[in-house]
Amino acid sequence: MLESVGSLTGGPWIYAVVALSVLLDVFLPVLPSGVLIITAATAAAAGTGAAAGQVTHEVPSILALLLSAATASVLGDLVAYRIAWRGGERLDRAIARSRRLTSAQERLGGALARSSGGILVVIARFAPAGRSIVSFAAGTAHRRVREFLPWSALAGVAWAGYSVALGYFGGQWLGASWLATGVSLLALFAAGSGAAFLMRRPAAERAGRPTPGPRRGPGPP
DSSP states (O other): HHHHHHHOOOHHHHHHHHHHHHTTTTOHHHTTTHHHHHHHHHHHHHHHHSSSSSSSSSSOOOOHHHHHHHHHHHHHHHHHHHHHHHHHHHHHHHHOOOOOHHHHHHHHHTTTTSSSTTTHHHHHHSSSOOOOHHHHHHHHHTHHHHHHHHHHHHHHHHHHHHHHHHHHHHHHOOOOSHHHHHHHHHHHHHHHHHHHHHHHHHHHHHHHSSOOOOOOOOOOO
């Protein structure tokens, strides 16, 4: 199994593949960027924990893997942000037809200007397609880049660090096996489900909040 995992991730090309996948999944959320990172980190864990002579393939560097994934994440966010900023009639119509994009744009209107509001960008990075929604919404809302970029960088580092840590520690504890990769992927998907729930929760609470009835005046003495 160590040979099998190593053959998938051996060589410096893995950094370029990971970076390209992370860069493009803001436009194509179906790209398996998380799977690539976890698989490479699992191989790195196996390589660092194996005895000399057992590993015939070059294993990835954890630091290089983390940097390539985080940097590509921020660059992808900025590309989507700039495209949405410039806009265009076709993009405006597409956003108007999407309830998720419209809702995200409204919520981001003032959130990024608050010191704690940008945490939505970090949470969205873990949710399926959340990164795309937030990046496009920030651009169409014409939020300033200095309001969006720090949160995008924090989101990229947090997501990349979490993904790399899952693969690395999964490989350390369970060995270079498909079981380790599968468990790590389940943890990644669980974080994504939790992030999606947190993104929907404020809107659901507002929708389910009871409407206050008419205020009554003081009763008779």
